[in-house]
Amino acid sequence: MLRIHNTLTGRKDPFEPLVPGTVRMYVCGVTVYDDCHIGHARSALVFDVIRRHLEYSGFSVTFVKNFTDVDDKIIKRAHERGKPWQEITAEYIEAYYRDMGRLGIKPATVEPKATEHMAEIIGLVQELIRKDVAYQVNGDVYFQVERYGAYGRLSKRKMEDLQAGARVEVDERKRHPMDFALWKGAKPGEPAWESPWGPGRPGWHIECSAMAMKHLGETFDIHGGGMDLIFPHHENEIAQSCAATGKEFARYWLHNGFVQINQEKMSKSLGNFFTIREIFEKSEWPEAITGEILRYFLLTTHYRSPLDFSDQGLREAKNVLDGFYDLFKRLAEAGQSSSGADDELPFDIGFAEVTFKNGMDDDFNTPVALAALQQLRGAINKLIQKGLSTEARKAAREKFRSLGDVFGLFQLNTWQFNPLKKIAREAVTALKEERMPDSAIETRLAERIEAKKKKDFKLADEIRAELASQGITIEDRPDGTSRWKR
RNA sequence: GGCGCCGUACCCAAGUGGCUAAGGGAGCAGUCUGCAAAACUGCGAUGCGGCGGUUCGAACCCGCCCGGCGCCUCCA
Known part of the structure; x- marks a missing residue:
């Protein structure tokens, strides 16, 4: 009700x-x-x-x-x-x-x-x-x-x-x-x-x-x-x-x-306001990601309460969303036959759905609904560790997509920086133009995987340091492949 | 002057009479890893601005006080 x-x-x-x-x-x-x-x-x-x-x-x-x-x-x-x-x-x-x-x-x-x-x-x-x-x-x-x-x-x-x-x-x-x-x-x-x-x-x-x-x-x-x-x-x-x-x-x-x-009403007369346009233009993230960060941030507080706008709040929203999209990346990968994890998934999903709906039904309590999604994130990460099948992973990703749709969240397929798109935009700073293209990253990554195979960890670490200086983080997976993200 | 809102851990934020005060971020420690990263595990408010009161029982109800804010004028 x-x-x-x-x-x-x-x-x-x-x-x-x-x-x-x-x-x-x-x-x-x-x-x-x-x-x-x-x-x-x-x-x-x-x-x-x-x-x-x-x-x-x-x-x-x-x-x-x-x-x-x-x-x-x-x-x-x-x-x-x-x-x-x-x-x-x-x-x-x-x-x-x-x-x-x-x-x-x-x-x-x-x-x-x-x-x-x-x-x-x-x-x-x-x-x-x-x-x-x-x-x-x-x-x-x-x-x-x-x-x-x-x-x-x-x-x-x-x-x-x-x-x-x-x-x-x-x-x-x-x-x-x-x-x-x-x-x-x-x-x-x-x-x-x-x-x-x-x-x-x-x-x-x-x-x-x-x-x-x-x-x-x-x-x-x-x-x-x-x-x-x-x-x-x-x-x-x-x-x-x-x-x-x-x-x-x-x-x-x-x-x-x-x-x-800073605890004060934002208004034209006080001159302490930020336009949506400037937030997007100043953002170091591409438009779609900035939009999602902003949505998440604005929904962390109940709609009737005052909300303090801050860079810290935005950064925190980005951190949380990183966690979700890291999970989605895992869910997109092939799984292996599980040891009961598949059977537990419907329970975790059902619990999250009920909490989500109850929260939203109580005067649109978005913080409670968001908390339900965060709990589900944790629950599914645990199931992945136990071993979740490819089908179950798809089902889980779909559930995030459908619940997230109420908030307009989790609809992106990739949470990575796309420099070409960014350069096409009007307000690109010199710094941003120097971003490494994806293809170059992939090349360096392949070289690093080769180095790792040869146990040349010195070279591997150099490559990682080089990419890190570009703001790129590498994750090595147990199967010898690597993921990267900005 | 009138009407109204808010004050929960380092930060964000639920909860508004009854299990150990949700959840997250950050931090620290550990597992894993060549090292990382991610993930997982553990730690973290004996207390919810303060003081009284009501009650078997209050963060939640009442009163006073302190601090912050909004509306009464265009404003999301």
Whole structure:
């Protein structure tokens, strides 16, 4: 039984979708005016994994993730660069797909853009005016917060509390300080769409309500996003959606914790953020491996807890993954008839599967699920020592592949550095260009095996030292062959 | 001022009332190996920020305190 922590109730609730066997979920995507940072990566990854786990659990999932492609920040950026705003959004949507692709984030089922839903947005605003919960002031339309009695139920805030600490500058045209814009009249030169209130653009919150309703219906199962969206964004989405339809909007609200740098929130305003792009460009590992390291690292902490980003954390993730891929290398080799090890394998696998699933079913506890995989790694290493058949090895590798798929891990066939691919990439440092090609390594390795056969250990050690200076580690196997890795 | 979160070994990180406090990384020792590497084995918190309280029993519940953080404004 899957249980999910619901921000709305403040508890872990048993998950029961509205329509049995199907899940409809909406996650707030990004505003496309800049490169994505690790915080975006974490959020995207968390919901990617949640989606994958739901699918793994047998649900048919409709996953909607939007792009906010019209907004004040975009207009500002366009102005700064002297470019049309459409060029800014196109550029960063492309960057988004590049970065998320590197991270192995699966595209959502539907990825709607605000600018392509003007009719729905305008219709929703009209409905709110018709119901007398929104009002027009010149070319703007505001949602009247006092008309929605349950305002504050998501963020657990009272209207009075909000006002007390409010640092919002009072807009005289609003009837209540907390009222928020549904539609903003356009100033000259700003992007604008025709509406009953004159040319303008949607407010930030309304687009999500309109797009969620269009693609998922008035009431759906899961709505997610970063913790910072609880207030005001999601609170406002609930208010305007419920006021418009008279029905519940989303039933389970999920929010991921922040990525921090040195115990502090990572944010644009503090200037202490890393973009996904720079992490990949600075990485000494090829793209696919860097992506997997990053995924593993981001999943070592439960999605609701804060996560401190650090090079040390990344290095540790690499070490752990090395252990897994070393095992996979062994599993790819021929085995010998076992002494009962084959019979023990299903027990170890079954145990890991149950632990994995129980962990994930408990509010997507990825650290517990990861621990199950680590235990399985140890168990199978022991079985290999006892003697595991070729078939059993294949079965074990397949199990890692299928369980790992929930996290997007363990899908690579080789965990080795590929210099040709690396050189093809843009940001290659001189150091990296001097990497030894695989063929040269293989040649030296063959020479070393010859030397070993002749008991010329001096030469063998020299060759190993030479390769070691290139960052290459050699493993001699009992049968006289050798493996190498970077 | 209001609302809320966190503090578990050198590091990461589960556990939130009841077997010896998961798992991993790093480290050390050992087995194996020509030497290594990998793998395996062993070691590692008598204690879960501190002090009280509730309870037969608490890392887990309550209170106070210390330390750190977030939201209340655009923000994943």
